[in-house]
Amino acid sequence: MQVNTVRLRVVDLGFPEGALTREIIGTDEDRDIFGHAAPFIGGRYRQLGLKLCPPDLGPYLRLDYADQPRGERLYIAMRPIAITGGEPHIFVVEHAAEGLSLNTVRALHNDRWFPDDLFVFCVDEKAHPCSADEEQDPNDSER
Numbered sequence: 001m002q003v004n005t006v007r008l009r010v011v012d013l014g015f016p017e018g019a020l021t022r023e024i025i026g027t028d029e030d031r032d033i034f035g036h037a038a039p040f041i042g043g044r045y046r047q048l049g050l051k052l053c054p055p056d057l058g059p060y061l062r063l064d065y066a067d068q069p070r071g072e073r074l075y076i077a078m079r080p081i082a083i084t085g086g087e088p089h090i091f092v093v094e095h096a097a098e099g100l101s102l103n104t105v106r107a108l109h110n111d112r113w114f115p116d117d118l119f120v121f122c123v124d125e126k127a128h129p130c131s132a133d134e135e136q137d138p139n140d141s142e143r
Contacts, residue, residue, distance in 0.1 A: 003053070003054075003057060003122050004122065004123045004124075005053070005057070005120050005121065005122055005123065006050065006120070006121050006123050007074065007118055007119070007120055007121075008050075008118070008119055008121060009115065009116050009117065009118050009119075010024065010113050010114065010115050010116070010117045010119070011115040011116065013044045013045070013048070013119075014044060015044070015113075015115065016115055017115065018112055018113055018114050018115050018117075019044070019112070019113055020109065020110050020111065020112055020113070021080075021107045021108060021109050021110070021111045021113070022042065022043070022109040022110065023043065023044060024043050024044055024045065024077065024113060024119065025040055025043040025045060025052060025077055025078075025079075025080075025107075026039070026040040026041055026042035026043035026046075027039070027040065027042065027109040028040065028079075029109075030042035039079070040052060040079050045077060045121050049123075049124070050077075050121040050122065050123055051121065051122040051123065051124065052077055052078050052079055052121070052122065053076050053077055053078045053120060053121065053122045054078065054122075055076075055078050055079070055081055055091065057076055057078070057091075057120070057122070058076045058078070058090075058091025058092075058093060058102055059091075059102060061074070061076070061093050061120070062093050062100065062101075062102035065093060066100070068093070068094075068095040068100060069095060070095045070096075070097075071095065071096075072094070072095050072118070073092055073093075073094045073095075073096075073117075073118065074092065074093045074094070074118055074119070074120050075090055075091075075092050075105065075113075075117060075118065075119045075120070076090055076091040076092070076093065076119075076120050077090070077119045077120060077121045077122075078090055078091065080107045081104070083104060087106055087108070088106070088107050088108060089104035089105060089106055089107055090104065090105060090107045091103070091104055092104065092105050093120075
């Protein structure tokens, strides 16, 4: 899978105090300027010219990112998927003390994210020339 991505902290999205899921990726209740249903267009990512990632980016990134630094946790900016019980979740690619993992975390519209939480967004190659395959400084916001 070849997609271009960028890593941004919640504070980099313009939320120094943290943000709610709906402020970052929008909700399934979002509407366009004509009042028509337009799920997940209301998040800050759209104002920055970014895109939500396809859900399969999570598993692909986990397989491809074997050298992920210990302690790093990447939330995949995507339309949430419903798990057992119907709760919306997004993928998280993590390197914890137990090792590399791919999990999901709850992403209700009013869940709060911390300023340093790191999200992965997809970018349009024409607008943002960065590649998911490029090596980046861990403090850099691009991946």
